[in-house]
Amino acid sequence: MEVAEGLTRILRAQGDGRGDLIAILQEVQAEFGYLPKEAMLGVAKFLQIPESLVYSVATFYNQFRITPLGRRPIKVCMGTACHLSGGELVLEAVQRELDVDLGGLTSDGEFSLDRVACIGCCAIAPAMVIGDAVYPKMTPWKVVEVLTTIKSEIQEANKGD
Amino acid sequence: MTFEQIKSRAVSQWKSLYHGEVPNILIGTATCGRAAGALAVVEAFREELRRQNAEANITQVGCMGLCYAEPLVVIIKPDSFRVCYGKVTPEVVSRLVEGYILGDDPCLELALGAVEGGDGEAVYIPELLRFERERRLLLRHCGYVNPEDINHYIASGGYAGLVKALRMPQGEVIEEVKRSGLRGRGGAGFPTGEKWQVCRNALVEPKYVICNADEGDPGAFMDRVILESDPHEVLEGMLIGGYALGASQGYIYIRAEYPLAIERLGIALKQAEELGFLGDNILGSGFNFHIRLALGAGAFVSGEETALMQAIEGKRSVPRPRPPYPAEAGLWDKPTVINNVKTLAYIPLIINCGADWFSAMGTERSKGTAVFALAGKLVNTGLAEVPMGTTLRELIFDIGGGVPEGKALKAVQIGGPSGGCLPESLLDTPVDFDSLIEVGVMMGSGGMIVMDEDNCMVDTARFFLDFIQKESCGKCTLCRLGTKQMLDILEGIAAGKGRIEDIDLLFELAEDIKMGSLCNLGKTAPNPVLTTIRYFRDEYEAHIREKRCPALVCKELTAYYILPEKCDRACEHCILACSPKAITSNEKGIKVIDQSKCTKCGTCLEMCPSEYSAVIKLSPISLLPPSEASSPKEAGG
Ligand SMILES: Cc1cc2nc3c(=O)[nH]c(=O)nc-3n(C[C@H](O)[C@H](O)[C@H](O)COP(=O)(O)O)c2cc1C
Numbered sequence: 031m032e033v034a035e036g037l038t039r040i041l042r043a044q045g046d047g048r049g050d051l052i053a054i055l056q057e058v059q060a061e062f063g064y065l066p067k068e069a070m071l072g073v074a075k076f077l078q079i080p081e082s083l084v085y086s087v088a089t090f091y092n093q094f095r096i097t098p099l100g101r102r103p104i105k106v107c108m109g110t111a112c113h114l115s116g117g118e119l120v121l122e123a124v125q126r127e128l129d130v131d132l133g134g135l136t137s138d139g140e141f142s143l144d145r146v147a148c149i150g151c152c153a154i155a156p157a158m159v160i161g162d163a164v165y166p167k168m169t170p171w172k173v174v175e176v177l178t179t180i181k182s183e184i185q186e187a188n189k190g191d
Numbered sequence: 192m193t194f195e196q197i198k199s200r201a202v203s204q205w206k207s208l209y210h211g212e213v214p215n216i217l218i219g220t221a222t223c224g225r226a227a228g229a230l231a232v233v234e235a236f237r238e239e240l241r242r243q244n245a246e247a248n249i250t251q252v253g254c255m256g257l258c259y260a261e262p263l264v265v266i267i268k269p270d271s272f273r274v275c276y277g278k279v280t281p282e283v284v285s286r287l288v289e290g291y292i293l294g295d296d297p298c299l300e301l302a303l304g305a306v307e308g309g310d311g312e313a314v315y316i317p318e319l320l321r322f323e324r325e326r327r328l329l330l331r332h333c334g335y336v337n338p339e340d341i342n343h344y345i346a347s348g349g350y351a352g353l354v355k356a357l358r359m360p361q362g363e364v365i366e367e368v369k370r371s372g373l374r375g376r377g378g379a380g381f382p383t384g385e386k387w388q389v390c391r392n393a394l395v396e397p398k399y400v401i402c403n404a405d406e407g408d409p410g411a412f413m414d415r416v417i418l419e420s421d422p423h424e425v426l427e428g429m430l431i432g433g434y435a436l437g438a439s440q441g442y443i444y445i446r447a448e449y450p451l452a453i454e455r456l457g458i459a460l461k462q463a464e465e466l467g468f469l470g471d472n473i474l475g476s477g478f479n480f481h482i483r484l485a486l487g488a489g490a491f492v493s494g495e496e497t498a499l500m501q502a503i504e505g506k507r508s509v510p511r512p513r514p515p516y517p518a519e520a521g522l523w524d525k526p527t528v529i530n531n532v533k534t535l536a537y538i539p540l541i542i543n544c545g546a547d548w549f550s551a552m553g554t555e556r557s558k559g560t561a562v563f564a565l566a567g568k569l570v571n572t573g574l575a576e577v578p579m580g581t582t583l584r585e586l587i588f589d590i591g592g593g594v595p596e597g598k599a600l601k602a603v604q605i606g607g608p609s610g611g612c613l614p615e616s617l618l619d620t621p622v623d624f625d626s627l628i629e630v631g632v633m634m635g636s637g638g639m640i641v642m643d644e645d646n647c648m649v650d651t652a653r654f655f656l657d658f659i660q661k662e663s664c665g666k667c668t669l670c671r672l673g674t675k676q677m678l679d680i681l682e683g684i685a686a687g688k689g690r691i692e693d694i695d696l697l698f699e700l701a702e703d704i705k706m707g708s709l710c711n712l713g714k715t716a717p718n719p720v721l722t723t724i725r726y727f728r729d730e731y732e733a734h735i736r737e738k739r740c741p742a743l744v745c746k747e748l749t750a751y752y753i754l755p756e757k758c759d760r761a762c763e764h765c766i767l768a769c770s771p772k773a774i775t776s777n778e779k780g781i782k783v784i785d786q787s788k789c790t791k792c793g794t795c796l797e798m799c800p801s802e803y804s805a806v807i808k809l810s811p812i813s814l815l816p817p818s819e820a821s822s823p824k825e826a827g828g
């Protein structure tokens with residue numbers, strides 16, 4: 031099973047102290063894009079701590095997801111600067127354009143949508159991140175343009191397969 | 192190798208790059224530069240140098256603080272001016288290479304100005320007024336040195352503070368920090384030397400030093416820029432702290448949302464270790480110090496010191512009561528000094544240049560400089576470092592360039608979620624810890640956000656409270672539920688369902704939340720609400736009494752309307768762009784919005800060509816002509 035394999039590899043490289051829990055969960059998320067249930071159970075066993083403790087830490091911090099991430103994760107900044115220059119409209123535009131809820135995943139697994147509180151690019155607000163790329167000074171219409179371009183790229187790529 | 196040998200090697204490397212035969216092209220590739228396309232500019236320079244057969248070095252540097260003009264490029268040419276270019280695109284690169292790298296034309300029409308400031312000094316562009324106001328200590332190398340090369344830092348004076356400290360008795364280092372008057376830059380302004388003294392006096396071993404790089408204020412990015420642009424100054428500060436306190440282990444707690452800062456810190460740690468500034472028996476002094484990175488997993492409350500230590504211990508970051516203070520019992524219950532990124536970055540300078548030099552800057556009770564992240568409705572967004580005591584007006588107008596498009600400044604928000612909003616009439620307030628508290632806000636982390644007439648104060652207060660409410664760890668009932676009650680009331684007001692008594696109720700709740708919360712997250716949570724009511728009460732009253740949002744922001748109280756006399760019959764931009772298909776053309780070719788379908792996304796306003804400017808916003812909704820006013824859709828969902 032894939033999760034079990036990845037987890038074994040991660041755990042081998044990690045300390046097994048109680049203090050390593052967050053670092054381990056971060057590694058798990060980096061590997062799978064989210065925290066699969068199976069992996070959380072495995073981590074609890076590895077650290078010899080109650081499963082509920084792993085779950086409570088996993089759900090306390092905003093960084094952790096317990097649902098899968100899209101192949102192109104979208105994060106819309108909802109920090110102060112971005113809010114003041116229309117971040118809300120940008121977020122709504124993404125939701126409308128992709129028909130996806132906040133924290134959700136599109137049906138083709140391509141995009142997931144989250145909000146973040148400031149990515150430190152306030153000077154170019156409102157900002158949106160797709161994958162690793164930061165898109166500056168977004169507007170609802172620019173969202174449509176950006177997403178249309180990406181969607182057609184995906185279509186092209188799929189055709190090639 | 193001795194420090195002198197390391198330094199002389201670094202200096203000669205630096206000289207050949209910055210004063211050599213070959214031009215040196217500095218390109219800012221911090222996060223803000225990258226977002227503006229700096230990596231494409233790097234690529235374009237490589238390409239053009241090859242194509243035109245020109246010889247030059249490319250040095251990737253951090254952020255100069257002029258985020259509005261990114262991507263930034265500085266060209267250093269032997270025996271000629273150092274010129275700084277703003278908003279560089281790959282298209283102009285061939286011209287820069289041909290003009291200034293190969294030829295003698297500095298392409299001044301593309302330039303922001305000529306750069307001055309020699310090695311180890313702050314960068315300075317005399318053409319820009321902001322540099323007259325600024326005094327760059329922490330930012331002195333930012334955008335000038337390569338943060339991924341420790342030799343650049345050493346050549347510009349780096350690690351000399353550590354070397355000096357290692358020759359001083361530990362108590363004297365602390366004495367120097369005390370005498371400098373340095374106060375913590377993490378928000379509360381606690382005197383750093385005193386904190387260190389308490390930790391040093393503690394009898395328990397081992398001791399820890401933590402650098403707080405959580406920077407959770409959603410509108411602040413100073414710490415990120417410093418870590419991305421000059422990480423060694425923070426490491427050197429931690430090392431000196433570790434030596435003075437008798438600690439041998441340090442942690443940097445940094446938010447995972449800052450991948451580039453994490454990467455550059457990792458490189459910096461490795462290089463410092465290789466040269467013997469970090470590890471065992473540092474520079475032969477017998478002092479051992481190790482630093483580990485701990486990645487924050489995204490929770491605002493993690494920035495609170497006691498919560499942060501819980502996070503490093505792998506737990507949920509929930510604050511605990513103080514005392515005992517971390518300096519007595521902190522990480523793993525051991526004496527721990529926790530300082531902000533900027534606080535630590537001042538330390539090498541204070542040791543190197545002396546407490547008197549530092550305390551000569553600033554005001555009576557706030558010494559040194561303040562670093563602000565200027566964002567919001569400003570012409571020149573970015574970072575600024577000014578002496579304490581500079582007024583808000585100087586920061587906003589002389590450095591920030593004022594509000595764009597000739598709009599009026601309405602408010603300035605300082606200190607993030609625990610700070611507040613000040614009106615234009617208080618712009619002559621000097622920025623220092625105490626003056627800001629007097630007018631009801633806080634220095635906080637240093638985020639400063641300017642708002643203009645298009646920003647609604649009720650909405651701003653709602654925004655911060657919503658943030659706090661989501662980020663409350665839930666331990667204290669009043670913080671968890673009290674903020675929720677306040678939020679509900681504000682949402683009611685923003686939706687036109689407020690009652691005038693609500694304002695008093697907000698005051699009452701605010702007092703209770705302040706009293707009933709353990710940490711400063713709760714204690715300061717009401718500040719944005721209190722300051723907006725205090726200084727902008729008329730806006731609250733307009734929402735409540737007239738169902739009107741003066742800034743045309745609150746969706747439930749505003750409507751979009753197309754002015755028939757301005758609408759061009761032949762143009763269909765708005766119709767094509769409207770995704771809910773709420774706009775139709777009437778028999779005369781004039782576009783009309785079906786209010787029951789409108790989701791108030793604002794795309795029609797954005798798309799309407801500026802020569803027509805036919806789309807406007809109205810508030811209250813009752814201003815709509817009767818023909819359109821039929822059942823506006825309840826927005827929000
Ligand atoms: C909710 C909350 C969030 C905080 N976030 C930060 C932060 O992101 N960075 C920081 O340096 N200090 C933060 N602080 C302040 C820290 O608790 C602590 O006072 C600071 O790190 C001490 O460093 P200093 O003495 O150098 O200011 C926060 C405090 C609170 C109550």
Ligand code: FES
Nearest residue numbers: 107109112151152
């Ligand atoms: S508020 Fe969006 S990047 Fe800072």
